[in-house]
Amino acid sequence: MAICSFLPELLCKFPAIDDGTIRMARKSVDDGFKGFVRSYGNAIDAVVQPLQWFLNYLERVFVGSPWIFVLIIMVAVVYFGSRNVKITIGTALSMVAIGLVGLWNDTMITLAMVTVCTLISIVIGIPIGILMARSDRVQAFVNPALDVMQTMPSFVYLIPVVMIFGIGKVPGLIAVVIYAVPPMIRLTNLGIRLVDKEVLEAADAFGSSAWQKLKNVQMPLALPTIMAGINQTIMMSLAMVVVASMIGVGGLGKNVLQAIANQFFTVGFLNGFALVGIAIIFDRTSQAFGRRLQKHSEVIHG
Amino acid sequence: MASHAIEVKNLYKIFGPRGEDYVDVVKKGMGKAELNEKHGHVLGLQDINILMPGGCITVVMGLSGSGKSTLIRHINRLIDPTAGEVLYDGTDVCKMNENDLRQFRRHKTAMVFQKFALLPHRTVLENTIYGLEIQGIERRESEKRALGWIERVGLKGFENHYPNQLSGGMQQRVGLARALTNDADILLMDEAYSALDPLIRVDMQSVLLDLQKELKKTVVFITHDLDEALRLGDKIAILRDGRVVQQGTGQEIVLSPADDYITAFVKEVNRGRVVHVETIMRPLSGNPEGLPLAAGTVLETAARTMTGAHINTAHVVDADGRPIGAIDLQTIIAAMVTPTSHTDRQAA
Numbered sequence: 001m002a003i004c005s006f007l008p009e010l011l012c013k014f015p016a017i018d019d020g021t022i023r024m025a026r027k028s029v030d031d032g033f034k035g036f037v038r039s040y041g042n043a044i045d046a047v048v049q050p051l052q053w054f055l056n057y058l059e060r061v062f063v064g065s066p067w068i069f070v071l072i073i074m075v076a077v078v079y080f081g082s083r084n085v086k087i088t089i090g091t092a093l094s095m096v097a098i099g100l101v102g103l104w105n106d107t108m109i110t111l112a113m114v115t116v117c118t119l120i121s122i123v124i125g126i127p128i129g130i131l132m133a134r135s136d137r138v139q140a141f142v143n144p145a146l147d148v149m150q151t152m153p154s155f156v157y158l159i160p161v162v163m164i165f166g167i168g169k170v171p172g173l174i175a176v177v178i179y180a181v182p183p184m185i186r187l188t189n190l191g192i193r194l195v196d197k198e199v200l201e202a203a204d205a206f207g208s209s210a211w212q213k214l215k216n217v218q219m220p221l222a223l224p225t226i227m228a229g230i231n232q233t234i235m236m237s238l239a240m241v242v243v244a245s246m247i248g249v250g251g252l253g254k255n256v257l258q259a260i261a262n263q264f265f266t267v268g269f270l271n272g273f274a275l276v277g278i279a280i281i282f283d284r285t286s287q288a289f290g291r292r293l294q295k296h297s298e299v300i301h302g
Numbered sequence: 303m304a305s306h307a308i309e310v311k312n313l314y315k316i317f318g319p320r321g322e323d324y325v326d327v328v329k330k331g332m333g334k335a336e337l338n339e340k341h342g343h344v345l346g347l348q349d350i351n352i353l354m355p356g357g358c359i360t361v362v363m364g365l366s367g368s369g370k371s372t373l374i375r376h377i378n379r380l381i382d383p384t385a386g387e388v389l390y391d392g393t394d395v396c397k398m399n400e401n402d403l404r405q406f407r408r409h410k411t412a413m414v415f416q417k418f419a420l421l422p423h424r425t426v427l428e429n430t431i432y433g434l435e436i437q438g439i440e441r442r443e444s445e446k447r448a449l450g451w452i453e454r455v456g457l458k459g460f461e462n463h464y465p466n467q468l469s470g471g472m473q474q475r476v477g478l479a480r481a482l483t484n485d486a487d488i489l490l491m492d493e494a495y496s497a498l499d500p501l502i503r504v505d506m507q508s509v510l511l512d513l514q515k516e517l518k519k520t521v522v523f524i525t526h527d528l529d530e531a532l533r534l535g536d537k538i539a540i541l542r543d544g545r546v547v548q549q550g551t552g553q554e555i556v557l558s559p560a561d562d563y564i565t566a567f568v569k570e571v572n573r574g575r576v577v578h579v580e581t582i583m584r585p586l587s588g589n590p591e592g593l594p595l596a597a598g599t600v601l602e603t604a605a606r607t608m609t610g611a612h613i614n615t616a617h618v619v620d621a622d623g624r625p626i627g628a629i630d631l632q633t634i635i636a637a638m639v640t641p642t643s644h645t646d647r648q649a650a
Contacts, residue, residue, distance in 0.1 A: 202419035205378055206433045206484065207408030216432075220423045296423050296464040 037163050048170050055116050055169050062108035070108065071095055078281065082288030090284070094277040103274045109251035110241055111278065117173055117237040121181040122230060129188020129229075130214065139189065146182040154179055154243050162247055172249035176240040183232035191225030192218045227290030234282045238275060306356030306391065306487045306520045308377060313350040313386030315372055315544075318343030321384040334543050346372045347544045350386070354537070356487075357518040359510075361535030363525055369544040370524045374492050377522060378411045379403055390488070408437050412481035416493035418473045420465040426452065426476050427461040433484035444483070451479040455509060471502035475509075482513070491523045495530065507533055528567050532556070532576050540564060552576050574602035574638040582637045583618045583627030590617035590625040597626065605634050 004012040062070065074095060079088040098107050132139045158175055165171035195218050203217045219226075245253030252271045259268030316324050316337070324332075324343055334345040347369045354360040364370040375381040376388050379395050388395040390410065398406060412433060420429050427445065430452055434444035452461055455475040465473050474494060481489055491510075495503045507530065514521060525531050531538050532552040539549035548560035556576045559565040580597040592615040595604050599618075608616055608631050618627045 196419070198415055198417050198419040199421060201380060202413065202415055204380055205407060205411070205413040205490075206436050207404045207406075208436050209404065212436055216435075217421065220421070223423075294423075296466060 033160065033163065041164060044164055048165070048174075051116075051120075051173060052168075052170050055112065055173065058116060059109055059112040062112045063105055067099060067104055071099075078285045081285045081292075083292060084284075084288050087281075087284045087288060091281045094281065098274045098277060101270050101274075103252065103255075103271065106251045106255055106271070107274055107278065110238075110253065110275070113169070113173070113176070113241055113244075113249060113251060114234065114237045114278075114282075117176045117180060117241075118230070118234050120173070120177050121184050121233045121237070124177070125181045125184025125229065125233070126188050126226070129185045129226075130192065132185065132189040133192035133218075142185065146185060149178055150182045154240065155246075158243075158247055167248040169249055171247050172241070172244035175244050175247065176237050176249075179240045180233045180236040183236065184229045187225050187229030187232065188222065191222030191229075194225065195221045224290060224294055227286065227293065231283060231286045231290070234286060235279060238279045238282070242275070308354040308356075308360075308488065308520060308522070309387075309389040310350050310352045310354070310373070310376070311387045311389065313373075313376060313388065314348055314384045315346035315369070315376070315381065316343050316384045317346050325385045345544050347376075347383075350544075350546055352539050352546065352549060354520060354522055356520045358536035359514060359521040359523055359534050360537045360539065361523045361525060361531040362539050362541060363528060363531040364541035365526055367543075368541040370526075370541050371492055372544075373541065374490050374522055374524050377488065377490055378407050378413065408433070408484075410486050411488045411490060412484040412486040413490040413492065414474070414477045414481045414494040416496055418465070418470075418477045418497075420473060420476055420480075422465055425462050425464055426457060426468070426479075429465065429476055430479045430483050432480055447485075448479070448483045451482045452476075454482070454513070455479045471498050471506065474498060474506060478506075478509070482517075487520055489519045489521045491521065493524050493526070496526065503530070510534065528571055532571065540567075553578060553581060557581065572602070574605065575600050577601050577637055579604050579618050579629055579634075580627060582633055583629045584633075586617065586625055586628050590619075591628065592616040594619045594623070594625070595629070597621065601634050601638050604629070605631065605638070608634075 071092065075088055075092050078091045079085075082088070095107075098104060128142065132142050154175060157178060158171075161171045161174050165174065199217055199221065200213065203213045208216065241249060241251065242253040242256050245251070245257045252275050255271040256268055256275075258264065259271065314325050314328065315321070316328065318324075318341070321343060324337060324341055327341075328337065328345060328348055332340075337343055337345050350373060352360070352362075362370045362373055372381055376383050377390075377395065379388075379398070383396050386396070390406075395403070395406065421432065424432075427448055430448040431441070431444040434447065435441075449461065452458060455478050457472060457475050457479065460468065460472065465476065468476065474497070477494070481491075495506050498506060510521075510523075511534065523531075523534055525534075532555075535552055537549065538552055538555055540547050540555065542563055548555055548564055553576060555564065556568050556571055556573055559568045577600065578597065579595050579599050579601065582601075592613050593607070593611055595607065595616050595618050597618055597620050599607075604616065608614070614632070615628065615630045617625045618629060620626050
């Protein structure tokens with residue numbers, strides 16, 4: 001650049017730290033982490049072992065049961081959750097279609113995975129959301145962490161996860177939960193913070209303890225927002241199980257991965273649509289369930 | 303000393319991060335505007351001294367921003383004072399620890415809110431038992447008590463409705479039933495009827511007066527409506543800019559307003575419904591004439607009775623039926639139409 005001939009070099013070419021230093025730093029961080037994995041890897045594995053058992057158990061239940069039982073139970077859950085005939089019929093039809101194209105077992109594996117991931121996200125997300133709503137300081141710490149979790153490309157945090165846990169279901173599960181838990185936390189926090197101040201004041205005036213306030217006022221009134229969080233978490237888990245298939249999670253995601261590698265156009269789309277199908281089932285059912293919980297707000301004095 | 307009276311003493315509230323630091327300058331006479339301008343703190347209440355007698359309705363009246371809602375929140379300490387005391391049966395509410403305060407709120411106070419503040423996800427019955435549930439009273443027992451109050455406030459048949467299904471007036475009845483079910487000595491009503499339309503408001507005032515006749519609770523009622531204050535209040539305190547401008551009975555305020563501000567308020571009042579006959583009667587000269595009027599009768603009622611009977615003179619009798627003064631229609635009408643201002647009084 002011509003302009004650079006007038007400027008000192010320092011202002012023209014960015015003065016990066018020299019390669020040697022960066023290499024050194026990188027090496028020491030990498031070695032440190034490897035050392036950490038070597039010494040604590042087994043301990044960490046032991047801690048997450050129950051997750052592995054739970055996952056395997058649920059997968060066996062889903063895959064091992066006769067399809068007709070699973071279908072009946074699913075349809076029953078959808079019906080009693082949503083009380084909506086249209087959603088129920090849609091569920092039955094899409095599950096039958098999935099079975100007809102030979103994806104029943106893979107879908108069951110994915111369902112087991114998504115169920116576990118969603119449960120874990122709820123168990124982790126709601127308490128953190130509550131803590132965040134109670135303290136601005138906690139919020140100030142947690143919010144940036146959630147930003148990182150949501151924007152950091154998932155492949156990047158797969159690296160340490162794989163280093164610690166190796167290839168398999170549990171690392172996949174952890175990757176999915178990292179990706180899917182932020183909306184749960186954020187919407188729990190938001191829901192509680194949006195609770196009407198007057199109602200909270202009334203709860204205080206009647207002498208509620210902090211726990212009574214949480215149980216009787218904050219959680220029930222935040223429920224619609226929390227339900228939206230659960231819905232988002234399910235959707236994001238479903239999206240993420242495909243990426244998690246890269247580190248050994250089976251099911252529909254694995255088929256998609258193989259289809260990408262081999263340019264199997266039809267296989268890719270069939271598996272993709274199966275994912276879309278269960279996503280829609282989950283979404284409509286959880287939303288209809290959430291609305292049903294709010295039935296008191298629908299009847300309005302005329 | 304269990305008079306159930308509430309005594310507010312030298313109460314100051316300055317909003318802002320370092321409120322305590324400015325109590326002294328306010329005591330020395332710095333006003334609300336100056337404090338805000340110089341130190342960025344908002345003066346909520348200054349030097350409040352009110353005795354709220356037990357078993358009576360004390361009305362705190364003021365326009366928005368006068369600090370009346372702040373004041374009522376000091377009684378159950380939803381707001382902490384910057385300085386001063388709130389005494390109830392000899393205990394300073396402001397010095398209670400967290401646990402004592404919670405017990406005090408559970409057992410001694412109940413509150414009714416301007417915007418009702420009902421729990422939308424609970425039915426009328428579930429809202430009504432809220433206070434008892436918090437106290438840990440058994441469900442069957444609390445439902446029994448709640449049903450009684452729901453019936454008393456006129457909501458029988460609506461027990462299983464949600465607040466959203468009810469009109470504003472009915473929602474506030476739920477708020478009242480919820481507070482009464484608590485069976486606390488103190489009933490705090492924060493602009494409880496301000497959100498209701500005028501007819502329903504009058505109706506709810508009657509409900510409160512009827513209940514109070516038998517309950518004899520210590521009621522603190524906040525309002526911005528002088529008519530409401532005069533109708534309900536055994537005692538009225540008028541606030542302006544966080545300061546008590548005048549306190550006394552309704553008659554005292556209407557007949558001798560303390561300053562221009564109150565005069566302006568009082569001008570619009572229907573004096574016929576506030577002033578009692580004994581206030582304007584003449585001493586008895588000779589035999590009592592006309593029909594007897596009980597002391598405590600308001601002028602409007604007296605005038606109606608006298609015109610109904612086609613007579614011009616009457617006499618006032620005390621509770622035992624002894625004549626204590628005389629009155630004629632002319633005087634009554636004159637007292638009903640002449641607004642008194644505090645300057646008149648000074649000139650006189």
